[in-house]
Amino acid sequence: MVMLRWLVWREVVLAWRRKSDVLSMLAFFAIIASLFPLGMDPDTRLLRTIASGVLWVSALLASLLGLGRLFAGDYADGTLEQMLITPQPLLLIVAGKIFAQWLVTGIPLMLISPLLALQFGLPSDGVRMIAVSLLVGIPVLNLVGAVGASLTLGIRGGGAIVALIVLPLCVPVLVFGAGGNVPLVGAVLALTMVFAPWAAAAGLKISVE
Amino acid sequence: MSHGFYVWAAYGAALLLMGGEVLVLIRRRRKGRP
Amino acid sequence: MSNWYKYASPVHLHPLASRLIPWFAIPAAILLIAGLYVGLVLAPTDFQQGDVYRVLFIHVPAAWIGMFLYILMAVYAAIGWAYNARASSMMASSLSITGALFTFLALLTGALWGKPTWGTWWAWDARTTSTLILLFLYIGFIALQSAIDDPRRADRAGAVLALVGVINVPIIYFSVQWWNTLHQGATIRIASGTTTIATPMLVAWLIMSAACWLYSVAVVLSRLCCIIEDREQLEATQ
Numbered sequence: 414m415v416m417l418r419w420l421v422w423r424e425v426v427l428a429w430r431r432k433s434d435v436l437s438m439l440a441f442f443a444i445i446a447s448l449f450p451l452g453m454d455p456d457t458r459l460l461r462t463i464a465s466g467v468l469w470v471s472a473l474l475a476s477l478l479g480l481g482r483l484f485a486g487d488y489a490d491g492t493l494e495q496m497l498i499t500p501q502p503l504l505l506i507v508a509g510k511i512f513a514q515w516l517v518t519g520i521p522l523m524l525i526s527p528l529l530a531l532q533f534g535l536p537s538d539g540v541r542m543i544a545v546s547l548l549v550g551i552p553v554l555n556l557v558g559a560v561g562a563s564l565t566l567g568i569r570g571g572g573a574i575v576a577l578i579v580l581p582l583c584v585p586v587l588v589f590g591a592g593g594n595v596p597l598v599g600a601v602l603a604l605t606m607v608f609a610p611w612a613a614a615a616g617l618k619i620s621v622e
Numbered sequence: 623m624s625h626g627f628y629v630w631a632a633y634g635a636a637l638l639l640m641g642g643e644v645l646v647l648i649r650r651r652r653k654g655r656p
Numbered sequence: 657m658s659n660w661y662k663y664a665s666p667v668h669l670h671p672l673a674s675r676l677i678p679w680f681a682i683p684a685a686i687l688l689i690a691g692l693y694v695g696l697v698l699a700p701t702d703f704q705q706g707d708v709y710r711v712l713f714i715h716v717p718a719a720w721i722g723m724f725l726y727i728l729m730a731v732y733a734a735i736g737w738a739y740n741a742r743a744s745s746m747m748a749s750s751l752s753i754t755g756a757l758f759t760f761l762a763l764l765t766g767a768l769w770g771k772p773t774w775g776t777w778w779a780w781d782a783r784t785t786s787t788l789i790l791l792f793l794y795i796g797f798i799a800l801q802s803a804i805d806d807p808r809r810a811d812r813a814g815a816v817l818a819l820v821g822v823i824n825v826p827i828i829y830f831s832v833q834w835w836n837t838l839h840q841g842a843t844i845r846i847a848s849g850t851t852t853i854a855t856p857m858l859v860a861w862l863i864m865s866a867a868c869w870l871y872s873v874a875v876v877l878s879r880l881c882c883i884i885e886d887r888e889q890l891e892a893t894q
Contacts, residue, residue, distance in 0.1 A: 560820060564813045570803045577799050578817060581792040582824050585831035592838055601827070612820050619812040632711040632768040633692070636718070639761050640871060643754070647878045654885040 416501055417509045424513030427486075434482050439521055442475035446529045457534045464533035468543055469550075469591040471529075472522055473583055476554040477576055479518040480562040483510060484617065488566050497621055503614045511559045511610060519551040542593050550590035550598045556609035557582050563616030664741045666884040673877045673884075680877070684870035691867050695860035711769040713860050717868040719762035719787060725755030725872065726790060729797070730822035737815035745811035746887070748818065749801055750879040754872055756794035762787055782833040789828055793821045807887055 428435055449467045450460060487493040496506050526547050530540040561579035568574060586605075589597040662668045695713040702709050729751040736745030766784060767777045778784070797817055804810035 560816070564800060564816060565803070568803045570799075574799055574803050577792070578796040581789050581796060581828070582820065584789055585824070585827045588831040588835040592835060594834075597831075597834070604827070608820070608823065612816055616813065616816050619809060619816065622809065626707060628768045628772050629696070629707055629710045632714060632765040633696070635764050635768075636714045636761055639757055640875075643757060643875055647875065647882065650882045651878065651885075654882060654889075 417505055420506060420509040421513045421516070424510060425517060428482075428513075428517040431482075435479075435518055435521060438475050438479045438518055439525060441478055442471050442522055443525065443529060445471040445474055447532065450532070460533040461535055461539070464530060464535050464539065465543055465546075465593065466591045467533070468526055468529060469547070469587055472526070472547055472551060473554055473580070473587060475522060476518065476551060476558055477572065477579060479514065480558045480575055480579075481572070483514050483559060483562045484566055485562075488621070493566075493617065494621055497618065503617065504610055507559065507563075507614045507617065508610045511555055511613070514559070515552050515555045519555055523547045523551055542595075546590040546593060546595055546598055549595055549602055550586050553586040553598070553602050553605050554583060556602075556605045556613075557586075559613040560609050560616060563613040563620060566617070566620035664739075664743050666743045666746060666887065669743045670881055670884045673880050677874050677877050677881075680870045680874035684867050684874055687863050687867035687870060691860055691863035694856060694863055699856040699860050700854060706772075708769060708772045709857070710860075711765050713864040714868075715762060715765035715769055716861070717865040718758045718765060720865075721868055721872055722755055722759030722762050722787070722790060725751050725758065725876075726794065726818075726825070727822055729755060730818040733811070733815035733818040737812050742808070742811065742887075743884075745815065746883045747876070747880055748814060749811070750876045750883055752794060752798050752801070752814075753879060754876050756791065756798060758868075758872070759787060759791045759794060763791065780836070780839075782829070782836040785832045785836070786829045789832070790825070793825075797821070807890065 446468055449463065449471075453459070484493060487496065497503060499506075523544060527540045527544050530543050535543070558575075558579050560582075561575045564578065565575050586598060586601050589601060663672060691713065695710055699710065701707055729748045732744045732751065733748035735741060736743075736748060763784070766787070770779055770784075771777050797814055800817055801810045801814045804813055
């Protein structure tokens with residue numbers, strides 16, 4: 414447990430040292446969400462209808478962007494191999510990394526979502542629903558994303574491959590989240606919390622050999 | 623035949639895809655046995 | 657019984673697979689021709705749906721095969737990973753391409769059936785959308801395997817992805833159904849115009865289904881042989 418706390422703290426400190434990673438992800442989120450009204454007639458009624466979906470897709474794409482920092486850094490400098498050798502269970506390490514990823518990228522995304530929701534002219538309960546659904550749902554994106562990131566370590570092809578793998582698996586959380594059904598998002602989260610860290614750990618072992 | 627175009631298009635597409643798959647495989651196997 | 661284990665080795669599997677292919681390919685070709693004849697010529701023009709229903713003879717088998725091959729692919733991939741059986745993983749890789757092609761064909765023929773029937777090329781109903789996502793799942797698997805150079809890593813990574821995918825499939829389907837009822841109310845159902853299916857139609861449907869299945873086996877075995885040959889060549893040059 415102490416190791417877990419230390420691991421999470423290490424991730425947070427590393428993220429803090431490179432604030433630009435997270436900040437650019439947040440900016441990406443904001444820009445994408447703002448592009449949709451620009452691409453259409455910004456009629457308030459129309460915007461209110463699409464707000465939830467647009468914000469959710471934008472959050473999804475932004476968290477996809479953030480996957481590059483999850484394992485790749487440690488893979489590049491050899492820390493990841495060390496993590497595989499340590500007596501600590503890999504599952505715990507992976508869970509810790511994913512949790513830290515959520516702390517560092519997921520929470521900020523959720524926090525600025527109300528601001529973006531206002532852009533879409535949503536009333537306060539609409540804003541609240543989006544924030545809550547993102548609160549419960551973004552961890553799912555981090556978890557599923559971690560599986561994708563673990564399988565694609567060191568592969569050429571860029572972010573497209575990770576996106577191809579991760580996005581179809583995120584359809585349920587997107588559908589339930591944008592649809593405002595928080596209990597169902599919670600159910601998906603519970604299921605994902607059980608399977609994803611295991612799959613990501615397996616993926617890491619496969620990728621690092 | 624009403625709506626005949628759609629039927630021909632569907633079966634044409636099927637034959638193209640399946641035939642294409644077979645052709646690619648035949649060529650691949652010929653390459654493997656020099 | 658222990659004799660069967662030798663087929664887990666690609667070297668032994670190749671001649672067996674090779675010999676099996678004609679046993680599936682030739683019946684497939686015959687049934688395909690027969691099915692096309694019965695389906696396009698013999699079966700009568702339907703009173704309500706005209707001739708478009710004939711598209712279903714290829715659309716329905718394609719959709720079923722697409723779905724079934726994904727599960728089969730995941731099973732073979734899992735066995736290949738769990739038992740370190742390369743032949744099993746190669747089978748998974750072979751299944752992926754055929755499965756993706758049939759899923760794409762299902763979507764295409766579905767659109768060609770939908771335009772005259774519903775008036776629109778695409779309908780965001782539960783079944784169509786789920787099939788589309790299945791195609792994306794296939795594409796993800798294929799893309800992942802082609803992006804990884806080391807064959808064994810590609811096999812194992814594919815296995816994880818396929819397992820995660822296959823577990824997700826019911827969840828995805830459930831979520832898409834939920835989404836569909838939320839946004840559309842009355843779901844579009846395949847209009848079963850005639851309550852009694854005329855015998856030629858049933859016969860055509862059965863023949864076409866059988867033909868597609870036999871074709872799938874032949875094609876998958878053939879690609880399996882190609883994959884085995886490719887890997888052998890790769891290992892020989894290393």
